[in-house]
Amino acid sequence: MTIKLSSPSYGELEIQAVTRVLQSQVTSMGYETYMFEQELKQYFGREELNILAVNSCTAALQLALQGVGIKHGDEVLVPSLTYVATFQAVSALGAVPIPCDVDDECFIDVEDAESRITHKTKAIIPVLYAGIENNINAVYELARQYNLYVIEDAAHSFGSKNTILRDSVFCFSFDPIKNLSCTSGGAIVTPDKELTDRIKDLRLLDVIGDTERRINGERSWDFDVKEQGWRYHMGNLCAAIGRAQLSRINFIGNIRCSVASRYASELNGLPHIRLLPINYETAIPHIFPIIVNEGLRNDLMQYLLSHDIGCGVQYKPNHLLTYFNRGYSLPNTEKLYSQLLSIPLHPMLSNDDVTTVIEIVKEWAINI
Numbered sequence: 109m110t111i112k113l114s115s116p117s118y119g120e121l122e123i124q125a126v127t128r129v130l131q132s133q134v135t136s137m138g139y140e141t142y143m144f145e146q147e148l149k150q151y152f153g154r155e156e157l158n159i160l161a162v163n164s165c166t167a168a169l170q171l172a173l174q175g176v177g178i179k180h181g182d183e184v185l186v187p188s189l190t191y192v193a194t195f196q197a198v199s200a201l202g203a204v205p206i207p208c209d210v211d212d213e214c215f216i217d218v219e220d221a222e223s224r225i226t227h228k229t230k231a232i233i234p235v236l237y238a239g240i241e242n243n244i245n246a247v248y249e250l251a252r253q254y255n256l257y258v259i260e261d262a263a264h265s266f267g268s269k270n271t272i273l274r275d276s277v278f279c280f281s282f283d284p285i286k287n288l289s290c291t292s293g294g295a296i297v298t299p300d301k302e303l304t305d306r307i308k309d310l311r312l313l314d315v316i317g318d319t320e321r322r323i324n325g326e327r328s329w330d331f332d333v334k335e336q337g338w339r340y341h342m343g344n345l346c347a348a349i350g351r352a353q354l355s356r357i358n359f360i361g362n363i364r365c366s367v368a369s370r371y372a373s374e375l376n377g378l379p380h381i382r383l384l385p386i387n388y389e390t391a392i393p394h395i396f397p398i399i400v401n402e403g404l405r406n407d408l409m410q411y412l413l414s415h416d417i418g419c420g421v422q423y424k425p426n427h428l429l430t431y432f433n434r435g436y437s438l439p440n441t442e443k444l445y446s447q448l449l450s451i452p453l454h455p456m457l458s459n460d461d462v463t464t465v466i467e468i469v470k471e472w473a474i475n476i
């Protein structure tokens with residue numbers, strides 16, 4: 109049987125949650141969404157945080173950018189090594205995502221980012237790839253120096269104990285395979301109340317005050333709209349699944365951490381591969397990328413696939429995509445792109461599955 113690269117873990121609680129909402133006949137945004145936001149706030153343990161549940165992290169990023177005032181023609185620094193969602197969120201506003209190089213640990217290369225700043229640059233989006241946030245202080249320092257907004261793409265990072273220490277804007281993903289899954293969803297988390305109030309309306313087509321009315325079970329028959337809004341809110345069904353998942357996050361997180369810790373100790377020091385330095389005591393890992401020596405990645409990929417083990421390349425750099433290509437190369441990103449390979453990491457893996465993955469990777473590394 110195939111060992112999947114990624115998978116959610118839905119159980120009885122999620123099934124009960126879906127049933128509860130369907131039986132209530134209220135699947136649009138309302139009580140469950142409100143409760144999910146409250147419970148997320150409790151989970152983060154910081155009363156001053158504001159949480160807005162939306163229908164994806166892509167939507168969260170776009171709304172956060174619009175909320176801080178990013179508009180047509182503005183430039184936003186983004187590491188090229190990210191899912192295309194980060195780039196699309198910027199370009200959806202008519203702004204221009206500027207691809208930046210990454211360091212050896214897949215984190216935005218701050219020097220490269222600085223060299224791409226122009227008078228049009230208004231924001232920077234550090235992507236917490238695999239939960240890594242090594243050089244994050246340098247990102248904030250750069251932002252302070254050049255007066256840039258920081259919006260963190262924390263799609264991979266829900267459940268990381270070091271996340272949410274910084275007073276900017278965090279965008280999480282609750283898509284099917286993330287650490288917490290609503291089937292599809294995301295959240296904007298920030299201590300900035302004014303920004304939150306603005307985005308709250310933007311996520312509901314900018315119908316002013318619609319969130320409060322929906323939570324009270326009312327409809328907006330007479331309302332005003334002041335700017336371009338989007339239908340990006342999270343409905344009760346996804347929120348109820350999210351609440352069930354949140355109540356199981358320690359269980360889910362512990363499995364992810366223990367799988368990743370086994371990989372980290374048992375694959376460490378093998379010939380031809382290198383591992384990223386992630387501390388599994390402070391972060392729930394979303395993906396487990398290994399870095400294979402140049403020229404060998406596809407060989408390992410084929411070897412794993414031939415043993416029915418799922419694997420993938422996260423991610424194709426955005427500056428190599430037709431739409432986002434700006435005519436320059438990013439050497440470290442391109443090198444990593446040819447070397448990265450993600451191996452299975454999710455809460456449905458059994459110990460035997462993990463042993464198989466480790467054995468097959470070892471077999472390949474020793475015999476190649």
Ligand SMILES: Cc1ncc(COP(=O)(O)O)c(C=O)c1O
Binds near residue numbers: 166194280283294
């Ligand atoms: C780094 C990164 N950013 C953004 C996203 C977009 O998340 P969503 O699918 O919730 O829109 C993803 C999803 O895979 C991601 O990996």
